[in-house]
Amino acid sequence: MNSAPQLATLLVSCPDRKGLVAALAQLLYGHGCNILDADQHTDQTAGMFFQRIRFDLRELHTDRVTLERGISDVAERFELTWRLAYESQRKRVALFVSKYDHCLYDLLLRHRAGELACDIALVVSNHPDLGAVAAQFGVPFHAFQIDKQNKQEVERAQWALLDQERIDLVVLARYMQILSADFTARYPNRIINIHHSFLPAFVGGKPYHRAYARGVKLIGATAHYATSDLDEGPIIEQDVIRASHRDSIDDLVRKGRDLEKVALARAVKWHVEDRILVYANKTVVFD
Amino acid sequence: MNSAPQLATLLVSCPDRKGLVAALAQLLYGHGCNILDADQHTDQTAGMFFQRIRFDLRELHTDRVTLERGISDVAERFELTWRLAYESQRKRVALFVSKYDHCLYDLLLRHRAGELACDIALVVSNHPDLGAVAAQFGVPFHAFQIDKQNKQEVERAQWALLDQERIDLVVLARYMQILSADFTARYPNRIINIHHSFLPAFVGGKPYHRAYARGVKLIGATAHYATSDLDEGPIIEQDVIRASHRDSIDDLVRKGRDLEKVALARAVKWHVEDRILVYANKTVVFD
């Protein structure tokens, strides 16, 4: 085993079936793959089974096409939904921002530090302000001026850009525009948003103001997949920090920035490492 | 100073006024009181000032009546709302429970360990089940059978009992009955409830079930003063714990019990130590 490892991740979900774990393990072994990590979950209420298998295929006896055909056969037998990701094919990510720079800096710095195993292909914004930040990190920046009239048109232009750049994941890093239902439908479970409250508390606008008015003793942030229902998509990660009567709204905003950065970064990391499965508007996160 | 300390706590709130801090400090000093601890807060948005002063009056030059008259005079000058509590007059607490025993045991054990500076005068329940627990700790137990017809009548009987026992604080330690608006109005900011969610998320019934359905990644508990608006009263304390896709509803209930115990116990401790001020449906907690 002198050659470098060639890693791949298989994500499967299906109605719970006896023999499935053995069938998949046997199949991978039969093709010469070495399982490094396997995590599984059975939701007994929903009768659903989920598994993430990470394996090394440098000693593959066959080839990738044959391996995938093999998985396909098992999938048919067990009514399996599956997805296979090769680590050598890094996901291409687009960051959508407006004027707040904290999540943008945070993701770009983590990426540069090697924390995020993806390519950050471009930054999209409805304002020109953060172009300089993108430039510092050598990431192409695309500004779109949006008003009430041109929203649909802008989205079409954005889709063309995303298609052209073969984007796998859109990250709304405090992007202050609401995407249309057409947009979210084009990227199911492939748009991650950060909401600056502990959902489902304070759905919608101005959550820090409302948290202040309600007098909560903890504030939160929630990273979730965007769906057509605002703030109602599958939750990936949440975090909170203590607040007190001494905190003004500005203090909540300041404390919240740290939460937003951390929750969003974890969600992006898990997504690009193929650790997340979605079902019933919830997530299974194999962390 | 050989005699034992005689501690008292003064809680004040008023529209923010220059000179107030000096006036109160001077007054207490003039009467021979020694300030041990003073904490204050100015809400600049609301223009309100709050202070908690804990002092030793064993070297009082005057007497309690004169001291209180002095405070009264300052209060009039500064439009002050105030409350003076002598530590020697321990608050009398009634615990209301139904069938869940975890909060009841927790409060009784903390009380026995000296964590709660109050007298637990009685336990009230709408079920006979927890009588044995109260008996173990030597606390009188009163069961009231409640049905749709007799609710009003039972509440009147409970009020009579609370009056007779000179109860200062009612703690709803997972009491599964909704108090009438008349009940909460009789004990403003003197009834503490524990709600088994991170308010304002999951207001109302079955919060763990709804948290499970929504797929949240943290669950919470909230201790608050009970008002006529269910789960809308001033929040005193909140706590959360991490949840994951592996947690069944039963797991959430189990994890939640630990949160409920801790959040409720802190709220009760702070109340009996006169650390809480309420305004604008929020709390100032001088912890």
Add this chain to the structure above:
Amino acid sequence: MNSAPQLATLLVSCPDRKGLVAALAQLLYGHGCNILDADQHTDQTAGMFFQRIRFDLRELHTDRVTLERGISDVAERFELTWRLAYESQRKRVALFVSKYDHCLYDLLLRHRAGELACDIALVVSNHPDLGAVAAQFGVPFHAFQIDKQNKQEVERAQWALLDQERIDLVVLARYMQILSADFTARYPNRIINIHHSFLPAFVGGKPYHRAYARGVKLIGATAHYATSDLDEGPIIEQDVIRASHRDSIDDLVRKGRDLEKVALARAVKWHVEDRILVYANKTVVFD
């Protein structure tokens, strides 16, 4: 599948070997077992593989002896260390206490609430004080008076008692005696201790006093397996809570009690559910 589930847990560890995951999955499937949950971990630094498989054997084609012989064969081939636990054979637990009652109450109450899937067979103490608590929960209580002369003799009597009661796990729930090396050697990875600090900070005595003197801003508690090296055994669980300059030593002790209860209860729960594997003085916890 109308009969009740018959659950078992297989824990394995071995030098990392290709094909092992498939071999075990295939074996269990071949005998008619249905895998419900499988979690695994590879420590690439140590070159070690660990797995926990929970399965239902109600449709076992063979019998338990044959199944275990099958596992034994695989074990030999892969140099596997393994342990198979049937859920129907609940572990028998002995709680060792002295005078502090908070961990004892906590474990007994959690047990009664169904949180701990074990039998609490007896309580052992070096003081008679907590006999009444054990009695309340119907658990036999054994007090041993210990002095400098009789320590060895008492331990022998305790071993006889533990043998006679077929005890699987000893929990030192704030037991204020140091066990001899002979004692810990008799129960390798089967004695859980709770240390009232965040190890390796404040190894040894009076950790809260030393935390106070050092001015730490968080205090902790650590549940670990007891070994002959005091406080140096494999760590199972740790928790912390915020402290401040306002906290006296008594406050730290009070806050610490909550940490001790929670950390110890989690460790016991994980142990009796066969979620813990030990190697290199560390633990793998499949939670």
Add this chain to the structure above:
Amino acid sequence: MNSAPQLATLLVSCPDRKGLVAALAQLLYGHGCNILDADQHTDQTAGMFFQRIRFDLRELHTDRVTLERGISDVAERFELTWRLAYESQRKRVALFVSKYDHCLYDLLLRHRAGELACDIALVVSNHPDLGAVAAQFGVPFHAFQIDKQNKQEVERAQWALLDQERIDLVVLARYMQILSADFTARYPNRIINIHHSFLPAFVGGKPYHRAYARGVKLIGATAHYATSDLDEGPIIEQDVIRASHRDSIDDLVRKGRDLEKVALARAVKWHVEDRILVYANKTVVFD
């Protein structure tokens, strides 16, 4: 009160004395100052009193010299140690770094976002690498090449630079050089260091490696004032995050970066807002 507020903060510590609170409040009131915030603490074990008073002096009847002379008189009477800081005189801060950029970026970004009420006057390093980061934020950068021979000489040059730039606070933002005892003595309680462990666990080098080897379940970071005893200075802030058997040393390093950033930033914020008092190698933090 139409003019802008002119804020100042008075920090005092002294042996506990009756009448002191009143004397200070009266003095400030007498000079026309309006107390906005006052926080105090009595350490009854040490017999010490501490207070932080934040006040508005825009309606000062006298002048600053007279006010300070008044405080001086009270100080003499009560054996008070005191420090008065005017908010208009922002503290000047020097950041010391080596090659890691996460704390540097974090502090510069927070400063730009208005979170830190100080001037970041310069960045000092023993490597040229991070000069570009300082440049991005318009902060002068000074690199000193350090070897075994020239250490003393470099420190002298650094002192000259710090003097010339009138630096109030030195922040060691992962500076990988040990300061001499002469250096720390020149800036008592004015050098903040971030140590990448939960002190006093893992004092000294390679704390993440040692945390990994010990198998801890939480890792931490500690911000403290630097003294001549390495890692033994007064602790200002600590934070922790959960770790598990799945975390490699690299994972601990990655998770730790987030802790280091947050703990250091809080310590710097509290210092520049004059919220910290030091005594007995501990801190009082009025947050």
